[in-house]
Amino acid sequence: MGGYVLAIDQGTTSSRAIVFDGNQKVVGSGQKEFTQHFPQSGWVEHDPEEIWDSVVWAVKAALKKADLKASDMSAIGITNQRETVVVWERESGKPIHNAIVWQDRRTASYCEKLKKQDLEKTFTKKTGLLLDPYFSGTKLSWMLSNVKGARARAAKGDLCFGTIDTFLIWRLTGGKSHVTDATNASRTLMYNIAANDWDNELLDILRVPKAMLPEVRDCAADFGVTEKALFGAEIPILGVAGDQQAATIGQACFEPGMMKSTYGTGCFALLNTGPDMVRSKNRLLTTIAYRLDGETTYALEGSIFIAGAAVQWLRDGLKVIKAAPDTGDLAAQADPTQNVYLVPAFTGLGAPHWDPDARAAIYGMTRNTGPAEFARAALEAVCYQTRDLLDAMHKDWKANGKETVLRVDGGMVASDWTMQRLADILDAPVDRPTILETTALGAAWLAGQRAGVWPNRKGFAKSWARDTRFEPKMDEKTRAVKIKGWKDAVRRTLSAE
Secondary structure: OOOOEEEEEEOOOEEEEEEEOOOOOEEEEEEEEOOOEOOOOOOOEEOHHHHHHHHHHHHHHHHHHHOOOHHHOOEEEEEEOOOOEEEEEOOOOOEOOOEEOOOOOOOHHHHHHHHHOOOHHHHHHHHOOOOOOOOHHHHHHHHHHHOOOHHHHHHOOOEEEEOHHHHHHHHHOOOOOOEEEHHHHOOOOOEEOOOOEEOHHHHHHHOOOHHHOOEEEOOEOOOOEOOHHHHOOOOEEEEEEEHHHHHHHHOOOOOOOOEEEEEOOOEEEEEEEEOOOOOOOOOOEEEEEEEEOOEEEEEEEEEEOOOHHHHHHHHHHHOOOOOOOHHHHHHHOOOOOOOOEEEOOEOEEOOOOOEOOOOOEEEOOOOOOOHHHHHHHHHHHHHHHHHHHHHHHHHHOOOOOOOOOEEEEOHHHHOHHHHHHHHHHHOOOEEEEOOOOHHHHHHHHHHHHHHOOOOOHHHHHHHOOEEEEEOOOOOHHHHHHHHHHHHHHHHHHOOOO
């Protein structure tokens, strides 16, 4: 078959499909944006049917662009926006409500209620997560409580729960497979990452019937085959991982101590800790990096809710740029004597603060502050937040004297200005790979090696290639002043202030 693998990358704002050849090169792709719904302040929803239509469209477009047929594909790998919740009818496959998106904050008061009952320690011990609206469990509980008759129907087994991967697999296989992988399960607040199973105590607390949950499999496993009518031939689905774990795999971060950071809508940094489940003392997450052949590899993760979304805000909200790629050029024109800070808490602050009630703020403006300073502040905010994560990770996991090199991917890393400023703020090298589609590549590798048409872990790691290394150039005094200003801005923004 030539080793062709199809990757479905279902993201927060668009669905993409990419066809890779046997040398892991992109030969065709399709992408379709879909609607973001904001029913109330802090609420974010997607229409699952629109997501499904966008995925089917993207797959057909990718195959057409590659001039290949479904029968040429050895396998499908799926990667997805994590923590987003879908509930649908087992009989009809019809969703009972819009998908509640990972950015949604509607369950903040429920999380506070659980914390007051002193339950956060229980959740953290078993799942590695914190009680925050970000995760799937409280979203699912809300849906069961607020959609008429949902909890009773779920208890009878009439309803299915899934993160986006599970919903897509259900649809692709015509309802034959109700499955997920260990990485997506590990983000639900319902999965015990030590026991590698759904946790009955946590399900009872959240009042979630076990009957509605999918079966959890390794990241490279048999997830079913697509219905022939969809694309013209059956294609086996052999790889699944949540988007950040897929990027970790796509960056070949297979050794403990290796770290990647993805800059998309949000920013997510993962540090491979191997078989060791490192318990964070600095409010990072302990999560499953991947599970292969029944063996679990863990990671420390820092989650930043707003990265590229701040650039979207500059474009769509303030209208100071026409296109996202313009931001770096505009930032380079900023007045170096102005220290303007944007704390992008549009949907609260993630790690290491975990403050769902914080809201975005700008500090340090003068009469001379204009679009260039706003652009620089938006891009620098991503760099400062990454520095906060890196500092916390170093406290939790000793690097054994090794220099930390950050492997980066995602839409924002195409900007040389942003990557240089990232290296400057981190005071550490930043490596940009030749293939920027690392999330899709990771999902494709899971499926391709499972199908026997792509190399094993060691062979895949050898094929990783660096495009550019950005070395820090900023002097220590300037860096220290800028970081001090950032910390002060964050302190003023936190909701407790």
